[in-house]
Amino acid sequence: VIDWALIRSPSTYTDMLNDNNTAVYLAKAYGDDLFQPNSLLDMFSELSGPKRIDLVSGTHATAELLPTLLGASEDRIWNNVYDWFDTHLKGQSNAMTHAAPVSMKVKFKNRHEDFAAWPIPQARQTTWYLHPRSLFDTGDLESYPYSSWLGATNTINAWAGTLFSTQVPLLSQLLEQFEIPTLADISAASDFRSIYFETDRLSQTLKIRGEPSVKLQVKPRHNKIQLVAYLYDMDFWGTGKLITHGVVTLPATQSGQLQTLDLEMVTTAYDVPAGHRVVLAIDTRDPQYKTPTSTAYYVDFEFSRNRQSVLRIPHL
Numbered sequence: 001v002i003d004w005a006l007i008r009s010p011s012t013y014t015d016m017l018n019d020n021n022t023a024v025y026l027a028k029a030y031g032d033d034l035f036q037p038n039s040l041l042d043m044f045s046e047l048s049g050p051k052r053i054d055l056v057s058g059t060h061a062t063a064e065l066l067p068t069l070l071g072a073s074e075d076r077i078w079n080n081v082y083d084w085f086d087t088h089l090k091g092q093s094n095a096m097t098h099a100a101p102v103s104m105k106v107k108f109k110n111r112h113e114d115f116a117a118w119p120i121p122q123a124r125q126t127t128w129y130l131h132p133r134s135l136f137d138t139g140d141l142e143s144y145p146y147s148s149w150l151g152a153t154n155t156i157n158a159w160a161g162t163l164f165s166t167q168v169p170l171l172s173q174l175l176e177q178f179e180i181p182t183l184a185d186i187s188a189a190s191d192f193r194s195i196y197f198e199t200d201r202l203s204q205t206l207k208i209r210g211e212p213s214v215k216l217q218v219k220p221r222h223n224k225i226q227l228v229a230y231l232y233d234m235d236f237w238g239t240g241k242l243i244t245h246g247v248v249t250l251p252a253t254q255s256g257q258l259q260t261l262d263l264e265m266v267t268t269a270y271d272v273p274a275g276h277r278v279v280l281a282i283d284t285r286d287p288q289y290k291t292p293t294s295t296a297y298y299v300d301f302e303f304s305r306n307r308q309s310v311l312r313i314p315h316l
Contacts, residue, residue: 020049025084027077029060029173030269032173033169036266037266041053041118054103055102057177058174060170066177083096084096101116102114106271108270119314120314124315125315126312130197130216130301130311131197133154133195148305153300155298157284158284159296161287167182182241183239186238187238194284195282199279212231213265214262214263215261215263215312216309220254221256221299224251224253225292226285227247228245228284228289230280231311232278232280243270243272245286246263249289251292282301
């Protein structure tokens with residue numbers, strides 16, 4: 001399948017595009033989980049000629065189709081396409097001529113932000129360390145490593161999904177284009193089938209710009225597993241607004257073997273308000289992804305001084 005796809009992928013021909021100094025305009029929706037923006041951004045960063053990428057809310061092609069077909073939302077993508085052709089084919093001066101190469105729509109805000117390159121040069125990264133949940137406490141996201149000499153284990157089961165979810169495929173991502181978020185009651189989610197970790201209340205707005213990532217220390221108790229990680233903005237009442245998510249599926253792994261799993265979340269631009277908490281939630285099933293097995297397997301999350309689990313978030 002990979003061999004079949006490579007000859008059809010524009011990223012295969014990046015060197016040829018660069019040799020030709022081809023002007024390349026790209027547009028991608030955050031919620032396009034069929035072709036996620038991360039891989040397109042990898043290609044974009046390799047292009048050396050004139051280039052531009054618009055990152056917007058919505059799902060596969062909805063940012064381009066809905067304004068034209070329904071007269072809904074904005075015509076930003078099509079306007080930029082026409083300006084791009086006028087600039088690079090006709091030599092005309094317009095909004096695209098001197099525009100920054102990277103533009104990001106801030107989710108659920110009527111605001112677009114422009115940047116000089118990708119990855120965003122002025123973005124910095126904050127690392128939170130995962131600390132285990134206990135009988136009277138949820139898991140925590142702390143600025144310092146887990147340091148107990150004894151270590152700890154938290155376990156979840158995969159027999160069913162949870163309230164943590166991307167919800168209805170395509171529809172939920174489409175609704176984000178109309179500023180309707182995907183919500184979850186964080187505290188009501190099953191502790192048996194999921195686990196979550198939360199920060200303290202933020203002292204200032206966290207402006208997430210880029211690809212959050214998660215490193216987990218886990219011990220699967222089956223030879224096939226799937227983990228889905230969700231990043232939420234949790235308000236004062238415990239309602240979580242989905243920021244982004246990531247998934248890792250292991251169709252063949254070693255049961256009982258401790259291993260490190262790295263999850264890259266989908267690129268996003270989102271402002272978490274001061275006073276809210278960032279929540280990392282993890283379960284094993286999501287409507288958008290086929291599970292590798294119907295077995296109700298267990299997954300152990302291991303915590304020790306020597307093997308840290310972390311959440312990394314790029315932000316302004």
